[in-house]
Amino acid sequence: MANVSAFIKPSKGKSDTKVRFYLSRGRSETRLFYTSNIEVNTECFDSKKQIIKERIIYNDKARADFNKSVNDFKAIILKAYNNAEEKESLTSKLLESEIEKILHPENNKLSDNESMTPESVLLFVKQFVESAGSRKDKKTGRLLSPNTRKQYVTTEKHLIAFAKAKRKKDFQFSDINEKFYFDFVDYLTNKEYTVKTKRGEAVNEKQSYTLNSVGKYVRALKVMLASAKHPEADTTAFYVFNEDVDNVYLNEAELQRLKDFDFSNVPHLDRVRDWFLLLAWTGSRFSDLEKIGKSNIKNGMLTYRQQKTNTQVTIPLHPVVDEILKKHDFEMPDVISNQKFNDYIKDVCRLAGIDEMESITRTIGGKLTTEIKPKYKLVSSHTCRRSFCTNMYLRGLDTMMIRSISGHKTEKSFLKYIKVSQQQHAEMMAEKWKEMYK
Secondary structure: OOEEEEEEOOOOOOOEEEEEEEEEOOOOOOOEEEEEEEEEEOOOEEOOOOEEOOOOOOOHHHHHHHHHHHHHHHHHHHHHHHHOOOOOOOOHHHHHHHHHHHHOHHHHHHHHOHHHOOOEHHHHHHHHHHOHHHOEOOOOOOEOOHHHHHHHHHHHHHHHHHHHHOOOOOOEHHHOOHHHHHHHHHHHHHOEEEEEEEOOEEEEEEEEOEHHHHHHHHHHHHHHHHHHOOOOOOOOOOOOOOOOOOOOOOOHHHHHHHHHOOOOOOHHHHHHHHHHHHHHOOOOOHHHHHHOOHHHEEOOEEEEEOOOOOOEEEEEOOHHHHHHHHHOOOOOOOOOOHHHHHHHHHHHHHHOOOOOEEEEEEEEOOEEEEEEEEHHHHOOHHHHHHHHHHHHHHOOOOHHHHHHHHOOOOHHHHHOOOOOOHHHHHHHHHHHHHHHOO
């Protein structure tokens, strides 16, 4: 009888590692191994019970999700083994192929059974989008997020409209080449769309897509076409655009201004202000906002596993965070949607006088465009995380220390959050020189 066990192999200098599995068919039989994309902190994993250690502080939902993922993978591996026709000659590599067929049945249908492969691009994309709800992220082993699925749906709509503009009912896979790519990018770049309402008010504004939006749709299309593995499709020229934009952050003085402003007569803005400050002084993402509460706090430290990356972070409680949590008796109200939060935080900043004029330069409709707007119009939930990283950097904290709090895995991704001008860098160096050359 075959049995599956989970284990980890810690890597030197890394706190997180991937969970591995081995399938044994008896004491004398060779073990078959499989490395999953589930990650866990080495200090949190109970190697004997193959679960998160029971006597450590851990987010209850994240603990249950992790333990379930491990058990689910064990069941999948056993199913893959039982599905294999030649069990005697089965290798770890062949077992991995069987597992992939279970994890991604849509790929299995498209690559292993050519008779089920749609002959045209739009038919294939339609099938891909319909199966997106059952697809799993290769890094986390979890189902694709709603935002990712939404990107695929929107990209399909653009592709259908592009075909119509080209007076085509569909595209063949042989049409996918460098010319197709440049035509599709040109179509998206020059496309205008109408924003009918903003925050419930009729505006009917004509807008064009930013370079980053075009890149987002190209990336989604490239992923979908790559999964078809069609020999006639050539996506080598599909370059994904990514432009650094002049995003804003709130400095410590502005955060203090938000904290001191009296919103008691506007309860919903009072809550949004408090949520914003919690994020701005913990470096957390909006998706982790509900984890900032009593169940995840012990000895002045907030510990939780990030929703997006499954990375565990431990954050000391800033005095402002502690004050806000005490104000709500450590039980924050239920979190509203990200969209509503982004609407309301603009009202919060406007009322608090965060109205300094800011310029933002980005490529819109293929043209480099600079817009000048009051700062409150540029503030969103992501401003919180950017403010934390930038303010701590300006305080002189080591980047590795800040990253351990924010959960950024690479220096490159972290530095995108640092919004420091050349003047500020020069002033920081001048201060350091004063200390060095007394």
